[in-house]
Amino acid sequence: MSIRVMIAEDSDSTRKALKTVLKFHDCEVIGEAEDGEAAVALYKSLKPDLLLIDISMPKKHGIDAIKEIKKMHPKAKIIGITALYSPEKRQEVLDVGAAELIVKPFDVPDLIRAIERVISQ
Amino acid sequence: MASKIVEIWENNKKFIMEISMIGIIAVNIFMFSTYADVYNRIAEISQKYEPLHIDELFWIIIFLILAFANFSWHRYRELIEEMNERKKTEKLLRESEAKYSALVEHSKDVIMIIKDGKIKFANNVSEELLGAPPEDMIDSKFLKYVAAESRNTVKKRSSPDMHRQDGLNIYEIIMVKRNGLRVPVEVNATLIEYEDQPADLIVIRDITLRKRLESEVRRYTTKLESLVEEKTRELEQSYNRLQKVDEMRTELIDIAAHELRTPLTSIKAYLNLMQSGHVGNFTEDEKTTLDDMMRNINNLNALINDMLDYTRIEGKMLEISLTTSSITELAEEAVNDFKTIARARKISLKFTADTNVEIPMDREMMKKVFVNLIGNAIKYSREGGSVIVSVESGRGRVLVAVRDTGIGINADELPYVFERFYMGDTSLTRERDQMGFGLSIARSIIEKHSGKIWVESQEGKGSTFYFEFVI
Numbered sequence: 001m002s003i004r005v006m007i008a009e010d011s012d013s014t015r016k017a018l019k020t021v022l023k024f025h026d027c028e029v030i031g032e033a034e035d036g037e038a039a040v041a042l043y044k045s046l047k048p049d050l051l052l053i054d055i056s057m058p059k060k061h062g063i064d065a066i067k068e069i070k071k072m073h074p075k076a077k078i079i080g081i082t083a084l085y086s087p088e089k090r091q092e093v094l095d096v097g098a099a100e101l102i103v104k105p106f107d108v109p110d111l112i113r114a115i116e117r118v119i120s121q
Numbered sequence: 122m123a124s125k126i127v128e129i130w131e132n133n134k135k136f137i138m139e140i141s142m143i144g145i146i147a148v149n150i151f152m153f154s155t156y157a158d159v160y161n162r163i164a165e166i167s168q169k170y171e172p173l174h175i176d177e178l179f180w181i182i183i184f185l186i187l188a189f190a191n192f193s194w195h196r197y198r199e200l201i202e203e204m205n206e207r208k209k210t211e212k213l214l215r216e217s218e219a220k221y222s223a224l225v226e227h228s229k230d231v232i233m234i235i236k237d238g239k240i241k242f243a244n245n246v247s248e249e250l251l252g253a254p255p256e257d258m259i260d261s262k263f264l265k266y267v268a269a270e271s272r273n274t275v276k277k278r279s280s281p282d283m284h285r286q287d288g289l290n291i292y293e294i295i296m297v298k299r300n301g302l303r304v305p306v307e308v309n310a311t312l313i314e315y316e317d318q319p320a321d322l323i324v325i326r327d328i329t330l331r332k333r334l335e336s337e338v339r340r341y342t343t344k345l346e347s348l349v350e351e352k353t354r355e356l357e358q359s360y361n362r363l364q365k366v367d368e369m370r371t372e373l374i375d376i377a378a379h380e381l382r383t384p385l386t387s388i389k390a391y392l393n394l395m396q397s398g399h400v401g402n403f404t405e406d407e408k409t410t411l412d413d414m415m416r417n418i419n420n421l422n423a424l425i426n427d428m429l430d431y432t433r434i435e436g437k438m439l440e441i442s443l444t445t446s447s448i449t450e451l452a453e454e455a456v457n458d459f460k461t462i463a464r465a466r467k468i469s470l471k472f473t474a475d476t477n478v479e480i481p482m483d484r485e486m487m488k489k490v491f492v493n494l495i496g497n498a499i500k501y502s503r504e505g506g507s508v509i510v511s512v513e514s515g516r517g518r519v520l521v522a523v524r525d526t527g528i529g530i531n532a533d534e535l536p537y538v539f540e541r542f543y544m545g546d547t548s549l550t551r552e553r554d555q556m557g558f559g560l561s562i563a564r565s566i567i568e569k570h571s572g573k574i575w576v577e578s579q580e581g582k583g584s585t586f587y588f589e590f591v592i
Binding site: 105107 | 375378379382383384385386387388389390391393394397399400418422429484485
């Protein structure tokens with residue numbers, strides 16, 4: 001049974017790579033968004049099992065999007081992805097309701113383990 | 122009448138008594154006849170108003186002469202005494218006058234007596250101050266020598282009410298010399314009695330010099346204040362500029378790091394899939410190549426990390442922010458992070474600490490120091506080697522040591538170990554992992570925490586990196 005995953009990521013190449021990885025690990029990518037606003041709208045209509053969302057843009061669109069989605073769907077399962085890690089950022093992401101934070105460039109096994117952890121919660 | 126008699130008696134007591142004595146003696150001499158005769162004689166005289174006999178007259182005259190002589194003698198003695206008294210008094214007065222005259226005339230200040238607004242006395246110095254000799258000033262109005270704008274002050278300060286208050290009556294006014302020149306003065310006034318009437322004794326001091334100095338001081342103070350203001354503004358501007366530079370630099374580096382990591386993400390993800398067999402079919406040899414590729418990608422990522430660290434720490438103009446937390450816990454955490462790698466390389470990694478020490482620190486930055494030192498220790502150790510991380514406190518300091526039994530550092534290179542771009546022996550690693558920023562960043566971080574970092578090493582035996590803080 002595939003996990004229904006939605007991806008919010010502005011970089012085409014990263015989106016493509018994520019799709020490829022997820023395909024090999026029992027995940028079906030049911031929707032893609034390129035920015036925070038689109039992500040919120042798409043989540044509403046798709047209601048995926050899991051959201052992978054990039055928050056490493058200098059502007060805070062990623063964090064705001066997570067906040068909004070969590071407000072509408074408190075049980076939403078969200079994993080944040082960032083290229084610029086700091087303990088403060090990790091705390092911020094967890095505070096707004098994401099379950100985990102993955103750092104780019106990620107290790108595929110690490111990502112898959114994180115997905116399994118979050119889905120099984 | 123009675124009081125007049127008492128007065129006469131009081132003033133001439135001695136004289137009257139002496140006269141009486143003489144009188145009694147004279148009467149006795151006069152009266153060598155019996156008391157009866159006297160009595161009869163007096164009765165006769167008083168009844169008949171007979172003229173006195175010549176011998177009676179004689180004795181009366183003698184009596185009067187003696188009385189007069191006595192009187193004259195007394196008066197003479199009194200006059201002599203009075204004269205002496207007067208001479209003494211005059212001498213004292215002269216001396217006193219000489220003393221006060223000396224005081225008044227030798228005073229550097231003007232001394233005047235003002236009664237009813239007129240100058241009744243002025244010492245010699247008055248001529249210096251006001252340009253008129255004291256004689257000319259007597260009986261002229263004091264206000265004549267006071268500038269128009271100060272006259273009200275003088276009037277206020279001269280009224281009797283002013284003096285009745287407690288405290289000093291000192292005030293500043295402008296006076297005017299005879300030739301019209303203005304002089305700033307300080308006036309000190311006291312109420313005295315002069316010729317039985319209230320008058321002002323005033324001491325006037327020329328404060329031209331003081332005023333000039335005061336205005337100089339004011340001028341310099343104002344200049345100084347405006348200079349300080351200017352410099353403070355400049356400093357504030359510089360500070361703001363530097364803050365902006367810091368912000369811009371950080372923003373720039375963050376963007377650069379993000380852009381560099383984006384393609385790496387894709388490459389690494391696909392490579393993972395190839396390594397795990399999801400994509401393609403590779404032989405063991407080919408898989409080795411894949412591993413090499415992965416190592417390079419990780420190196421590249423590490424370089425980006427270094428670049429971020431370098432910019433954030435070394436290039437930073439302003440200070441880091443500190444919160445007090447346990448360095449012992451942080452050290453242990455860092456050691457645990459490396460356990461897996463150490464085990465993989467068959468290197469023993471241990472942690473010891475004697476106490477839990479808390480210091481003000483930037484935790485993230487301090488962690489980087491541990492990661493760098495422990496990472497290096499492991500990297501430059503051979504299989505079977507050991508790395509020990511210790512935290513000790515004592516004598517007001519906390520000392521952290523990372524000791525390895527690795528290849529050590531050449532004595533010639535030891536002084537340069539903490540400099541930027543210094544690379545250890547790269548024969549142990551197959552590629553460059555770093556740009557050589559690690560130790561220079563570590564030193565920067567330690568120094569920003571007001572600590573010291575140093576190394577002891579022997580080539581072939583191992584190295585120990587130390588850093589310490591005062592607590």
